[in-house]
Amino acid sequence: MAFTLEQLRGFVAVADELHFGRAAARLKMTQPPLSRQIQKLERAVGAQLLERDNRRVTLTAAGEVFLTEARRLLALADTAPEVARRVSSGSSGIVRIGFTAASTYGILGGLLNDLARELPDVDVDLAEMVTREQVAGLLDEEIDLGLARPPFDAESFGSRLLHREPMLVAARTGHRLLELGRPVTAADIGAEPVVMHSPTRARYFYDLVVGVVPVASENAVHVVSQVLTMLWLVAAGRGIAFVPASAARLPIEGVGFVRLATPVPEPVELHLLWARQSRNPALRRVLEVLERHTVSA
Amino acid sequence: MAFTLEQLRGFVAVADELHFGRAAARLKMTQPPLSRQIQKLERAVGAQLLERDNRRVTLTAAGEVFLTEARRLLALADTAPEVARRVSSGSSGIVRIGFTAASTYGILGGLLNDLARELPDVDVDLAEMVTREQVAGLLDEEIDLGLARPPFDAESFGSRLLHREPMLVAARTGHRLLELGRPVTAADIGAEPVVMHSPTRARYFYDLVVGVVPVASENAVHVVSQVLTMLWLVAAGRGIAFVPASAARLPIEGVGFVRLATPVPEPVELHLLWARQSRNPALRRVLEVLERHTVSA
DNA sequence: TTGATTGATACCTTGCCGGTATGGCGTTCA
DNA sequence: TGAACGCCATACCGGCAAGGTATCAATCAA
Numbered sequence: 022m023a024f025t026l027e028q029l030r031g032f033v034a035v036a037d038e039l040h041f042g043r044a045a046a047r048l049k050m051t052q053p054p055l056s057r058q059i060q061k062l063e064r065a066v067g068a069q070l071l072e073r074d075n076r077r078v079t080l081t082a083a084g085e086v087f088l089t090e091a092r093r094l095l096a097l098a099d100t101a102p103e104v105a106r107r108v109s110s111g112s113s114g115i116v117r118i119g120f121t122a123a124s125t126y127g128i129l130g131g132l133l134n135d136l137a138r139e140l141p142d143v144d145v146d147l148a149e150m151v152t153r154e155q156v157a158g159l160l161d162e163e164i165d166l167g168l169a170r171p172p173f174d175a176e177s178f179g180s181r182l183l184h185r186e187p188m189l190v191a192a193r194t195g196h197r198l199l200e201l202g203r204p205v206t207a208a209d210i211g212a213e214p215v216v217m218h219s220p221t222r223a224r225y226f227y228d229l230v231v232g233v234v235p236v237a238s239e240n241a242v243h244v245v246s247q248v249l250t251m252l253w254l255v256a257a258g259r260g261i262a263f264v265p266a267s268a269a270r271l272p273i274e275g276v277g278f279v280r281l282a283t284p285v286p287e288p289v290e291l292h293l294l295w296a297r298q299s300r301n302p303a304l305r306r307v308l309e310v311l312e313r314h315t316v317s318a
Numbered sequence: 319m320a321f322t323l324e325q326l327r328g329f330v331a332v333a334d335e336l337h338f339g340r341a342a343a344r345l346k347m348t349q350p351p352l353s354r355q356i357q358k359l360e361r362a363v364g365a366q367l368l369e370r371d372n373r374r375v376t377l378t379a380a381g382e383v384f385l386t387e388a389r390r391l392l393a394l395a396d397t398a399p400e401v402a403r404r405v406s407s408g409s410s411g412i413v414r415i416g417f418t419a420a421s422t423y424g425i426l427g428g429l430l431n432d433l434a435r436e437l438p439d440v441d442v443d444l445a446e447m448v449t450r451e452q453v454a455g456l457l458d459e460e461i462d463l464g465l466a467r468p469p470f471d472a473e474s475f476g477s478r479l480l481h482r483e484p485m486l487v488a489a490r491t492g493h494r495l496l497e498l499g500r501p502v503t504a505a506d507i508g509a510e511p512v513v514m515h516s517p518t519r520a521r522y523f524y525d526l527v528v529g530v531v532p533v534a535s536e537n538a539v540h541v542v543s544q545v546l547t548m549l550w551l552v553a554a555g556r557g558i559a560f561v562p563a564s565a566a567r568l569p570i571e572g573v574g575f576v577r578l579a580t581p582v583p584e585p586v587e588l589h590l591l592w593a594r595q596s597r598n599p600a601l602r603r604v605l606e607v608l609e610r611h612t613v614s615a
Numbered sequence: 616t617t618g619a620t621t622g623a624t625a626c627c628t629t630g631c632c633g634g635t636a637t638g639g640c641g642t643t644c645a
Numbered sequence: 646t647g648a649a650c651g652c653c654a655t656a657c658c659g660g661c662a663a664g665g666t667a668t669c670a671a672t673c674a675a
Contacts, residue, residue, distance in 0.1 A: 023395070026323060027632095041653060054633045055653060066399040068406035073653065075640055083406035089598075090398035093459060094391065098320070101387035102363040109365035109380035149538075300369075302379055338622060353623060367666045370622060372671050523669095 024065040026098055029091045032070065036088050039078045044312040113142035114303030119155040120147065120168040121291075128184050128267075128291065129168065132314060138190035139310045143303050151222060151246070156313065159296040163306045167294035170225040180294045182310075185287035186266040189278040191255045194279065198261065207234045214260030216251045217241035226289075230263045233283050252276055265289040321362040323395055326388045327425065328355040332368065333385050336375045348444040397443075404441055411600025414443040416452040417465040418588075425481050425588070426465065429611060436607045440600050448519065462601045464591035467522040477591045478608075482584035483563040485526065486575040489551045493574065495558065501579035504531045511557030513536035513548045527560045530580050549573050564588040 034044035035055070045052040063070050070084035079224060080088065120129055148164060155167035159178065166305040173180065190205045192198050198205050198213075218226040223246040242260045245251055251262040252273045266289070267277045293311060295304060330420050331341035332352070342349040367381035377385065401412055413433075417426055435443060445461060452464035456475065470477065487502045489495050495502050495510075515523040520542075540551055548559040549570045563586070566575045590608060592601060 023323065024399075026320065042651090051634060052653075053635085053655080057632085060654090066400070066402050068402045070402065075653080076642070077654065078653090081406070083402040086405045086412065087398060089400035089459070090394065090401055094394050094398065096458065097387065097391050097394065100339035101384060101391065102321075102365070104387060105363050105365045105367065105380040108383050109378070114379055114383075300378065339620090348665060349622075350624080350666085354663080357623090373620085373673070375622085570634065 022061075024062050026095065026306055028058045028062040028065070029095055030308040031055050032062055033060060033088065033091050033095065035071065035078065036080055036084065039080075041078065080184055107142065109302055111143075111302035111304070112140065113305035114301065115144045115146060116148040116301065116303050116307050117148060117164040118166045118168065119150045119158050119164040121149070121151060121155075121170070132168075132183075132311065134316045136307060136310060137139055139157045140303075143307060152225065153222075155294065159294065159299075162296070162299065165295065165299055165301050166307065169292060169294050171290060171292065172225075173292075173294060176299060177297060178294055179297050179308075180292045182290060183293050184291040186289045186291075187287050188233070188281040188283055188289055189264055189266050189269060190261055190263045190281050191264050191276050191278055193255060193258050193267065194275050194277050196261070199277045199279050201279065204280040206282045210234055210261070212240055214242045216243045216245065216254045216260045216262070218251075219244050219246040223247035226263065226265075229288055232283065233288075234263070319358075319362050321359050323392065325355045325359040325362070325390055328352050329359055329367065330385065330388050330392065332356060333377055333381065334339040336377075340373065341472050348421060392586045411439070411598070411603070412441045412443060413463055413598065413600050414445060415463045415465065416445050416447045416455050416461040418448060418452075418467070419446055425518055429608065432611050433604060433607060437600075437603055449522065450519075452591065456591065456596075459593070459596065459598075462592065462596055462598050463604065466589060468587060468589065468593050469522075470589075470591060474594060475591055476594050476605075477589045479587060480590045481588040483586045483588075484555065484584050485530070485580055485586055486561055486563050486566060487558055487578045488549055488561050488565070488573050488575055489558045490552060490555050491572050492573050493558070494574050496574045498576065501577040503579045507531055507558070512537045513540045513542065513557045513559040515548075515560070516542060523560065523562075526585055530578065530585075531560070546570075554568040 028260060031044070031048065034047050035041060038044040038047065041052050041055055041059075045055045048055065059071060066083075066087060068073055068083040068087070070081045070087055072081055081104055104113075133145060136143065148158075150158060150164075152167075152169040152173070155164065155169045156173055156178075159167055168183070189283065190198055190210075198209060201209065213300055218224075218230060220227040240260070243254055248268050249271065252259070252268065252271060255259070255262050256275045262294040263281060264278075266278075293308075328341070328345060332338060335341040335344065338352055338356075342352040345352065356368060363380075363384060365384070366378055367382040367384055369376045369378055375511055392519075404412065430442060433440065445455075446454060447461075449464075449466040449470070452461065452466045453470055453475075455461040456464055465480070479552050487495055487507075489526050495506060498506065499553045515521075515527060517524040537557070540556060542551070545561055545565050545567065548561060549565065549568060551557070552559050553570055560578060561575075563575075592605065
């Protein structure tokens with residue numbers, strides 16, 4: 022037969038007071054049931070815990086070590102519900118965030134700072150993934166929150182526009198386009214070789230660029246999907262590239278930037294994205310915090 | 319109102335089976351009282367632990383964390399009588415040691431041998447836990463002694479450097495880095511895909527590696543926290559990994575090791591760690607013995 | 616639509632827990 | 646030295662709560 026937490030409380034009280042009567046009073050009960058509790062506890066443990074010598078009560082050696090065990094058990098039993106409640110209310114927990122590499126250099130830092138300040142007990146796991154992976158990850162609950170670019174299905178996902186930025190042209194230092202002193206237009210580009218976005222893996226940028234510079238696909242010398250790779254290729258003199266403004270923060274030697282003229286001034290959108298079906302309570306709190314989060318451009 | 323250990327056992331059984339009927343059978347009771355046990359437990363905890371949707375049962379986020387608390391409580395409740403009985407039958411103390419998985423393959427064995435020889439009347443309980451868990455465990459006296467890596471607070475903890483070892487690069491057999499015949503440097507690694515340490519759960523190694531190989535974070539193909547997992551991923555050809563030398567003792571097929579060049583020759587430290595506040599008398603004696611214990615490299 | 620599955624509810628019975636009363640034993644004074 | 650007191654254990658009783666049986670309600674599969 023196993024012991025109960027009540028018996029432990031009784032034992033700790035008696036061990037504190039070394040007196041059954043006072044211990045019982047502290048537990049707001051009478052002495053006889055307390056005596057029986059202790060007897061049962063000793064039978065369950067299989068060792069004598071207290072020496073009662075009809076005048077005084079003392080702890081045995083076994084009782085001494087069992088007392089620390091009992092205290093630890095009770096402490097754990099008292100705090101465990103608190104832990105669960107905190108998770109349930111979302112004030113503690115884990116939120117897994119997927120993000121595109123490019124968003125790192127824009128707004129992820131400030132966003133994480135806000136979270137750390139307002140929800141210090143929420144752990145954030147970060148995973149770098151492209152938009153398509155994020156969409157899949159949200160659906161099978163691999164991540165809770167995404168930082169991604171359109172398009173995505175408004176039915177299954179909640180989203181919020183987080184950030185807009187202009188499009189830049191990246192070119193090797195000294196390139197003629199950098200000297201224009203004004204935004205670059207499609208006409209300026211002509212037959213310039215272009216490091217192009219992959220139409221499959223970076224479809225968002227691909228569509229955006231093709232909508233502005235119709236000829237671009239003709240001059241593509243490379244097709245890649247990572248902004249960083251593009252800038253390296255630009256630095257290596259392979260051609261020019263179209264990148265979001267936040268890429269200018271990357272410290273790549275030998276690359277300069279100039280604004281690209283677009284119908285919309287800031288066409289590059291980054292959205293917060295989450296699965297409506299998510300049951301992660303921490304996610305709700307995180308969304309509340311990020312609702313108030315504004316992005317400094 | 320507080321919960322009982324019986325309710326915890328009920329909850330753990332249901333969480334294991336995700337089925338009230340089977341869980342009840344395992345507990346040798348019928349289903350209705352089990353349902354009520356869980357309801358009472360949820361009221362006592364103050365959070366919903368299980369999602370019952372009349373066809374299937376799932377754990378909520380709060381249930382997930384409460385489950386680990388419940389398991390810990392029950393484990394403690396099961397071992398506590400054992401501890402008391404051992405003392406009752408002559409053992410003079412128990413020391414609980416937390417250790418990281420990696421340290422097992424280095425020095426834990428010899429250390430335990432020393433203890434068994436010099437303090438045969440002290441029982442040793444072992445628990446595998448990461449550094450952060452050890453720090454928490456020491457503070458709430460769940461363990462008495464830790465084998466962990468920096469950093470930790472020198473105010474509340476006593477510590478002693480126990481062991482230093484070099485850092486290795488793990489790569490698939492036949493990999494070019496293994497053929498160099500000399501320690502690997504940051505330049506050798508280049509754009510090699512890397513199985514990286516988690517910056518949150520394996521912060522010590524993360525910081526260590528990032529300090530030596532600045533590009534590592536760019537090429538991270540996986541982020542994990544267990545050395546064994548890293549080696550499996552390396553064996554599967556996912557990339558290379560940075561591991562402490564003791565990991566080379568793990569018998570993983572198809573993985574080779576080569577020294578990583580570091581500013582300090584043996585940068586990986588393992589410390590003995592204990593809470594200054596500890597009142598466990600056996601701990602004092604153990605520390606005296608380990609004071610004389612030296613580690614054969 | 617119907618039968619099967621599964622968790623919740625209603626109601627009953629019983630066993631356990633705590634209460635009061637009292638006993639046994641030792642200590643303390645007059 | 647013995648009477649009174651202090652303290653823990655035991656006996657016995659009553660209420661409550663836990664478990665069992667029967668059944669309901671909801672969902673899913675055929």
